[in-house]
Amino acid sequence: MPKIGMEPVRRKALIDATISAIGERGSLDVTMSEIAGRAGVSSALAHHYFGAKDELLFATMRHILTELNIDTRRALHAAGTARERVSSVVAVSFSDDQFQPEIIAAWLAFYVEAQKSSALRRLLKIYARRLHSNLMSGLAGILPRNEADRVAEATAALIDGLYIRRALKDGVPDAATAIALVEDYLETKLNGRSLP
Amino acid sequence: MPKIGMEPVRRKALIDATISAIGERGSLDVTMSEIAGRAGVSSALAHHYFGAKDELLFATMRHILTELNIDTRRALHAAGTARERVSSVVAVSFSDDQFQPEIIAAWLAFYVEAQKSSALRRLLKIYARRLHSNLMSGLAGILPRNEADRVAEATAALIDGLYIRRALKDGVPDAATAIALVEDYLETKLNGRSLP
Amino acid sequence: MPKIGMEPVRRKALIDATISAIGERGSLDVTMSEIAGRAGVSSALAHHYFGAKDELLFATMRHILTELNIDTRRALHAAGTARERVSSVVAVSFSDDQFQPEIIAAWLAFYVEAQKSSALRRLLKIYARRLHSNLMSGLAGILPRNEADRVAEATAALIDGLYIRRALKDGVPDAATAIALVEDYLETKLNGRSLP
């Protein structure tokens, strides 16, 4: 077997391993050895490719955000009406790819870490801004700007809130229930409304 | 004067120190020495009173929850109508005592830690249940049980979501805006409704 | 046995251990564990008292310099004439306490480390300045300022040079020979001279 061009393979494996490790431990308190072990390589190699733990974590968060963004783009593209745009954004947030224990745990852990790391904070702010603007891309066609803004804000908070509650595990809303809750809110707010 | 009856004083000081340390660092990654230092005692003493770091953290979370509960009890007691009961629960969540950076950071950090510690998880579930039942104590007088349940669920998620978004700091909703968002949601859902 | 007031004891033990470790290895490439082990404590304790390896090394160098300075002070105090002052400075440099393998090796190693550490460099410069001024305290009474300065410079270089050559071990000048060489130089330069 040729051993060339391994870099992208290893990077991907390490990021995946990071997600699963964080998911299992439920926090960023995972060792580089643990991560490297899951990826089937030595911890030295993880350092070789990412320089430091911080950077591996950062790359992982960025990866998650990128995936979310890709999914969202795709969903928005498939949406027809403004109303559908809004729903599709919500739907992606609770899709099987996103709303799974490991990703949720990672998400939460990164929120905490963001308190210390300005790089991570920046990343999460980008996510927040994107979510808002994605929601607005639909809401702006239905409600007056002002109101649309407020509804987008609330919807985003609702999504994050459902994520955090999901983290408590057992008993709490599954994806379907979560979506229903958000849609119910949207329905109430948008009911009978539509810009002329 | 003999130094007698210091225990409650030290416990309180250590818990306060824990909150402020967590608030400043933004995570539970604070050392026992750091906490003890803030409380003006040796780390050995912290162990003497709490046994282990876990237990100090646990006691701290319980303290925060207890405070929240006391505030809520008081607010509910002062509320007249069912509608007021709902609003008072929301108001307490965003009161000056609760919605401050240190407490928010601690809150978030505990959510993450709860993934590992079942004791903490239990505590947070109690909080979730209490919040739900407090909201229900008002909503049940206005909406049919089923619907009330759903609104309570959404309201709780909304509150938590606003907390988490506040953690990203700058620019994000202050207490007044946060309350307005929740109240707006409630208004829409309860508008014109009232059990006969 | 009471275990209080150990700090000065441990600091001393650790510094001594550092000197002997450096002396044996012949360089600063000694591990904290090695040093701590020689001092009969854990490496964690070494960090507890000195914070970091750098600081332990720095403290060690300072210790050596301080000892040298004390010895020199004492010798100068005992010296009668200006000529005797010069000789006493030289004598101390090659005294049993200073001119021993361990100290010489440490000395040399610190010179190298000084290239990287400005703190150490400062320390060694202080040593150089002190040596010069100590020599001058005698020479100034014998030669005109200009010439005295030059002789002091050469004497200092000679001393350092003999140290470095001693580091190569076996065969090379022992203390007596070293002193003889320096004194021979001084004799030639000072012969028949004395300020009126």
Next chain:
Amino acid sequence: MPKIGMEPVRRKALIDATISAIGERGSLDVTMSEIAGRAGVSSALAHHYFGAKDELLFATMRHILTELNIDTRRALHAAGTARERVSSVVAVSFSDDQFQPEIIAAWLAFYVEAQKSSALRRLLKIYARRLHSNLMSGLAGILPRNEADRVAEATAALIDGLYIRRALKDGVPDAATAIALVEDYLETKLNGRSLP
């Protein structure tokens, strides 16, 4: 073009890179990667040609010594009288090629490393012996053997001492001053002397 006969080119490049790396860092604590990088090759290649770091360092020291020896040979060849021979040896030691920060730092670093490595120690002893015999090749024509030996010893120590002091940088003797100091010493010792 086939890349043939690269060996000598690479060896030279690696040795030069080693000197400059050591000179910059001020110690032998340079990584193989750093050295290889400076030479524009991979660290694996450095191992390919030199086997191990030790050997690269050894080869580097030998290179420096060889250069010094060549320069000295040439200078001695050009010298007419015995007195000139002595001066030419001194002059080479402080020539632009030798008395430059990088070389001085390397020199010093190697002295330290020699404590551990007997191979290096042997090398430095050869240097010491050569320096002595080169000086003697002049002094023996002027002073009786005994005295000549002593003066050679002192001169060598003086040279090394001036090197070490130069390592402390700023303010300390430049080449001209260094030479003046040594020549002044020689002048005093040789003044009016000459073997019949």
Next chain:
DNA sequence: AATGAATGAGCCTTCATTCAT
């Protein structure tokens, strides 16, 4: 001839925890 890939070993450092006083 040359290198990317990979690792084992080791070091500094941190920290919760214990214990004697």
Next chain:
DNA sequence: AATGAATGAAGGCTCATTCAT
């Protein structure tokens, strides 16, 4: 009631070195 003394255990990171290509 309180603390200084002390440590074991563990983690991040570095680096010389090897190997397959």
